[in-house]
Amino acid sequence: MPTLTKLYTMQEASQHNTKDNCWVVIDGKVYDVSTYLDDHPGGDDVLLDATGRDATEDFEDAGHSKTAREEMEAFCIGELDTTSSDLPELEIFSKNHSTDYPKKLVDLTKRYWAVPAAVVGISVVVAALHLRKK
């Protein structure tokens, strides 16, 4: 039977950043360490400081023992949702990005009306000169 893993976005996890409610994200997993803050041998400040971001590097840098790694599983509450956009500006861009091409063409024509007008004008002059030569 497949196991159901709760997914959290980094934005969601980052809201749990207090002494009473502290989540850390390590190696794609989300840990609720609220009850562990006072017991953490590395101190509660490092854990609070590790909220709202990927703390994998800091966790590895501290050189945690095998026991620490086994112990942390008890605090795992889910996994990091990596499918949601990490680049919100891309979402904003796609929302604002109009696909109404006929309207765009009209807008562009309005803005750069002098270009087609000049082309038509030059063509008329060239045609007139050409006809006069004959």
Ligand code: HEM
């Ligand atoms: C559920 C998550 C965590 C658990 C269960 C945990 C557990 C432990 C344990 C048992 C130790 C004692 C040394 C050892 O046995 O390795 C320790 C030390 C330490 N931890 Fe964590 N830890 C966690 C997360 C973190 C995070 C996210 C950071 C950094 C951002 C961190 C930084 C440290 C530091 C700096 C030490 C002290 C190392 C030393 O004095 O040499 N820990 N941790």
